[in-house]
Amino acid sequence: MGKIDAGILIGVIIAVAAIAGLSAIVFWDTTGRTGSGLSKDYSYDIEQFTKVDPALIRYKQTIQFDTGLVEARNLAVAPDDRIYIAGDEQIRIFSSNGRPAGVIASGHVNCLAIDTDGTVYAGRVRDVAVFQSNGDLLAKWPDLGDHAVPTSIALTDKDVFLADAGNRVILHYDKQGQKLGEIGHKDPDKEIDGFIIPSGYFDLSVAPDGKLWVANTGKLRMEAWSVTGERLFWWGRHGNEIEAFCGCCNPTNFTILPDGNSITVEKGLIRIKEYDPDGNLIAVVAGPQQLVDPETATKDLSRGFDLAVDAKHRIIVLDTIKNRIRIFEKKDNS
C-alpha cells in the first residue's frame, strides 16, 4: 500500500517519453513553413510608406501593353508619339497605342533618345550608336572607356548630352559625335560638389526653356544646369513622405512636361510624382500600391522604371518588373 510497482513506473516513463518524442516529430517544424520565429523587430516592413492619399492621385492608367521583352530596360518617345523600348539586345518600336511597328538590332542599349527626324541615339555599354529611322546603323561614336556607364541621353536642336554614371559626369557632343565638353566636375570655386551617383541611375533631360535638368541621385535632388555647365539651382530632399525622395539614391528617372513640370519615378518605394519647377509636389501619378503587386520580391523594387511624355501629355511608363508599358493620363484632363 502506498508503494508504486517499479514495472508500472518504468512503463509510465517510457510512455511519456514516447509521447514527447512523437509530439516533437509531428509538431517540430523542420520545413520552415511556420517562419523564422523571430520577433517583429527582425522583419523589414515598409508597407506603411506605400500608402498615398487618394486625393493626391490625379492620374489614371488608360492603356497597358506587354513589350514582349524578357528584360526591358528603358524607353523613349519620338516626336510622332511612337514608343521605342530597348532590351534584349534590340529596340522595339510601338505605335502610341501599343501596336508593334518595327525592331532595330541595336545590341545592348543602356539609354536612348529619338530626334525630330526619327534618328535614334543609343547609349550602349562603351559607345553611342546612331541609327536611321529605318534601323540602319548610321554611326558609332568613339569608345567611351572602361569606366563609362551611359545611363541617359538628351537632345536639343544641335546638342547631345550623355549622362555617364561610371564617371559621374555629363558628356556634351554635337550631333556628329564631336565632343564639346564635360559638365559636372567638382569645382570648389563655383561651389560645385559634383554628382553623387551610388547606383546605375543618372538621368537627364532638356526642358522646353533650355535648362538641362539632372537627377543627382546620391543627393536625392533635381538640379537645373545651363547647357554651358553652370549649376543654376536645385530642389529635393530625403524622406519617405510623398513630397520627398526615398532611399539612398532617387529619383532614378524623370521626364519634363511641356509646361516645365517634372515627372519623377523612384525605386524602393516605386512611385511616380509630378513637381513644379520649384520642387513643389503637384500630384501623384501612381503610388506603390498602384504600380507594384504586394507579393513583389524586394530585389525587384530596385529596378528603376523609365518614363517619357508624349505630345498628348500622356505619361508613358516602362514597368521594368513586368516588362510592360503603362500609360497614364490626367483624370480631369486639367
Add this chain to the structure above:
Amino acid sequence: MAEQKTSLDRRRFFGQGLWGACFAGIGTAAGFLLGKTKKPETLWQIDPSKCIACGNCATYCVLEHSAVKCVQAYAICGYCDFCPGYLEPGARLSTGAENELCPTGAIERNFIEDPYYEYNIIEDKCIACGKCVKACEAFGNGSLFLQVRHDRCVNCNECAIAAACPADAFVRVPVEHPYLLKGVKDHA
C-alpha cells in the same frame, strides 16, 4: 585420434577468429578515422540570386549561433550616406542607435570622404535575420547578402536550414569555390 583432431581445429578456429576480429576492428577504426579526416567534396552555400532573406537562417541552424552571416560586396556598395541597410526606413539622417536598422547593431559605419561611408558587418553580432539584406535589395544595390561561413558551418549531410529554406536557395558548391559572391558583373 579423430576426437583429438576436432579439439585442435576448434582451438585454431577461436585463435584465428580472435585475430580476425582484431584486424577487422583495426580496419574499421582506420576507415572511420580516414573518413573523418577526408575533406568533403562539396559544401553548403546560399545562392544570393535565389535568397529572399526570410530570416530562417537565423533560427534553423543546428549551431547555437547560426553559421550564416551577412556579407558586404564592397565592389557594388554605393557607400551611401543614406544607407537603407543601415538606417531605419523612416529615420532622418542621424546615426543614433535608435535609427539603426540592424536589431543587433551588427553594422558599423565608417566615414571615407564626403559624402561616402563604408559599412562593415560585425560577424559576432550578426544573427542572419536578413533585415538589412532586404532593405539593401529594395532601395540600394543589393551589396549586403547572406552566405554560409565555412569557418563556422559543420557541413551537415542534411542541412537544417536548407530543409527550411522556402526559396531553395541552399545549394551544394565545390569545396574549391566555397562562396557565391556578388560582383559588378552580376549587378550590371
